[in-house]
Amino acid sequence: MLKVENLTIKYNHIQAVKNISFEVSQAKIVALLGANGSGKSSTLRAISGLIRPSGGKIIFNGKEINELPPHEIVRLGIIHVPEGRGIFANLKVIENLEIAGYLRKDRKKMKKDLEHVFDIFPILKQRQKQYGGTLSGGEQQMLAIGRALMARGKLILLDEPSLGLAPKIAESIFQIISEINNEGISTLLVEQNAQKALEIADHGYILETGRIVFNDSAKELAGNQKIRKAYLGE
Amino acid sequence: MKEVSGKKVSYVYFYIGLIITGLVISFLGRFQILSRYYLQIFMFMCINIIMTVSLNLINGFTGEFSIGHAAFMAIGAYTSCIFTTILFSSSKWPPYYQIPFFLISILIGGFASFALGYIIGLPILRLKGDYLAIVTLALVEVMRSAIKLSDELAGLFQRMHLTRLSQIIQQIGGPRGLSSVPGFTNIFWTVFFTILTVFIINRLLNSSYGRVWLALRDDDIAAEMMGVNISFYKNLSFAIAGFWAGVGGGLYAHILRYIHADNFNFIKSIEYLVYLYLGGMSSIWGSIIAAGSLTFLLELLRIVNMQQWRLVIYPLILIIIMIKKPEGLFKRDF
Numbered sequence: 223m224l225k226v227e228n229l230t231i232k233y234n235h236i237q238a239v240k241n242i243s244f245e246v247s248q249a250k251i252v253a254l255l256g257a258n259g260s261g262k263s264s265t266l267r268a269i270s271g272l273i274r275p276s277g278g279k280i281i282f283n284g285k286e287i288n289e290l291p292p293h294e295i296v297r298l299g300i301i302h303v304p305e306g307r308g309i310f311a312n313l314k315v316i317e318n319l320e321i322a323g324y325l326r327k328d329r330k331k332m333k334k335d336l337e338h339v340f341d342i343f344p345i346l347k348q349r350q351k352q353y354g355g356t357l358s359g360g361e362q363q364m365l366a367i368g369r370a371l372m373a374r375g376k377l378i379l380l381d382e383p384s385l386g387l388a389p390k391i392a393e394s395i396f397q398i399i400s401e402i403n404n405e406g407i408s409t410l411l412v413e414q415n416a417q418k419a420l421e422i423a424d425h426g427y428i429l430e431t432g433r434i435v436f437n438d439s440a441k442e443l444a445g446n447q448k449i450r451k452a453y454l455g456e
Numbered sequence: 457m458k459e460v461s462g463k464k465v466s467y468v469y470f471y472i473g474l475i476i477t478g479l480v481i482s483f484l485g486r487f488q489i490l491s492r493y494y495l496q497i498f499m500f501m502c503i504n505i506i507m508t509v510s511l512n513l514i515n516g517f518t519g520e521f522s523i524g525h526a527a528f529m530a531i532g533a534y535t536s537c538i539f540t541t542i543l544f545s546s547s548k549w550p551p552y553y554q555i556p557f558f559l560i561s562i563l564i565g566g567f568a569s570f571a572l573g574y575i576i577g578l579p580i581l582r583l584k585g586d587y588l589a590i591v592t593l594a595l596v597e598v599m600r601s602a603i604k605l606s607d608e609l610a611g612l613f614q615r616m617h618l619t620r621l622s623q624i625i626q627q628i629g630g631p632r633g634l635s636s637v638p639g640f641t642n643i644f645w646t647v648f649f650t651i652l653t654v655f656i657i658n659r660l661l662n663s664s665y666g667r668v669w670l671a672l673r674d675d676d677i678a679a680e681m682m683g684v685n686i687s688f689y690k691n692l693s694f695a696i697a698g699f700w701a702g703v704g705g706g707l708y709a710h711i712l713r714y715i716h717a718d719n720f721n722f723i724k725s726i727e728y729l730v731y732l733y734l735g736g737m738s739s740i741w742g743s744i745i746a747a748g749s750l751t752f753l754l755e756l757l758r759i760v761n762m763q764q765w766r767l768v769i770y771p772l773i774l775i776i777i778m779i780k781k782p783e784g785l786f787k788r789d790f
Binding site: 270272291292293296297301302303304307308309310311312313317318320321322324325354369373 | 675
């Protein structure tokens with residue numbers, strides 16, 4: 223579904239991502255793990271078009287998307303949920319969700335999708351008249367994911383969804399991610415909490431200073447002693 | 457465009473109030489109870505409302521920071537005057553030709569500003585905050601200088617033997633100003649355009665376009681990630697605000713009957729910013745009340761012969777407002 227080939231990202235002269243290749247297949251969760259500054263977020267930003275890669279190819283459903291502007295990449299079905307969630311604080315919850323719908327052509331289906339999002343996140347239904355900025359961190363994360371669903375994402379890029387959340391809330395966010403995945407939506411998950419991420423992921427890549435150092439199924443990675451020592455804090 | 461859920465703010469009271477006030481004032485004017493000077497104050501109030509509400513669209517609702525509103529006003533004023541004064545000597549026509557022609561000229565002025573807003577917006581709306589402010593400030597000064605240098609352009613065309621074009625540009629007047637503009641603007645048209653401005657901007661804000669603008673104000677990167685073509689929407693808001701500023705400028709020119717590039721300097725832009733911030737960002741009622749009352753207040757000082765106190769009282773009000781109500785007099789609508 224998504225294929226990244228030899229991606230290189232430079233900030234001026236500093237190479238943040240060096241020649242990495244990976245793949246996200248249909249209806250799979252792929253975890254991109256690594257320490258701070260290893261290039262995970264940069265990779266996501268390159269995929270969603272917010273920054274231009276200086277080399278390599280990004281191919282989505284057979285189409286090269288490196289040169290497309292962000293709003294057209296969204297239209298293809300790649301939705302980036304940024305770190306810090308990017309909630310519109312002065313719009314109501316419902317308006318936050320509708321924004322994604324406005325830009326779609328099939329507005330009739332919007333209501334159905336809204337119902338669907340409310341089924342997954344009942345709390346958002348309760349809070350729909352509240353302003354986005356008044357939600358708690360976990361609710362905001364749910365809203366951000368809900369918004370991605372409203373935009374009919376086929377591939378959702380999640381940047382640190384558990385950041386700053388209480389462990390219990392983080393747990394439920396991970397559960398929701400795997401529920402959404404069961405509906406056939408692919409996810410590229412960037413996480414600090416490697417253990418949790420590998421629990422729900424199908425495949426994992428571990429980045430270190432801009433290079434992929436491990437690449438295996440999530441189960442193997444979680445079982446690998448060396449990785450457990452280096453990344454899972456054992 | 458589609459109406460969306462959420463809070464709707466209605467300005468029916470404003471429309472009715474403005475119509476009644478307009479009727480009363482023109483009635484009193486007709487029977488010579490109020491002099492033309494007072495009618496003019498009322499018309500300036502209306503124009504300042506148009507200008508401030510449209511500025512609110514950029515600075516308040518879209519969350520950009522422009523101090524270039526005077527440039528749009530200048531383009532609207534000069535473009536409409538080119539039609540009514542230079543190309544056609546419409547002041548000699550019978551009135552039933554004049555009125556539609558005047559309206560068309562005003563709208564052409566508006567569209568000229570719209571085009572300027574869209575084109576200028578393409579490069580400069582990539583900037584944010586202070587940088588955008590500086591560039592828009594420069595825009596005002598560039599526009600003012602360009603108008604002042606119109607004689608140079610006329611000379612150039614003269615040398616290229618484009619005599620007719622040269623004559624037209626000659627009449628823009630450069631540093632001499634453009635005089636003998638017909639005084640077509642009356643209370644009816646100012647009230648009409650003020651209501652139209654508030655109505656259309658309010659409708660736009662309650663549409664899906666409006667929600668996207670509000671989203672851009674909150675977090676433009678997040679909006680981009682939701683699939684918003686941010687440069688298109690920012691340009692659109694800039695251009696629509698420019699349109700109304702151009703209309704305001706056209707009306708203004710046909711009240712004063714004489715325009716000069718220096719009428720549209722950056723002090724003018726600052727004036728609208730003051731109205732906007734005093735009334736409160738993202739509040740149309742705030743813009744209406746602040747623009748209307750401050751215009752009136754400043755003229756009141758002139759009437760009671762305390763004109764020299766204008767620049768004392770004006771900042772004083774602002775300082776008090778900034779301390780007591782830093783968000784402006786009115787709460788945001790959205």
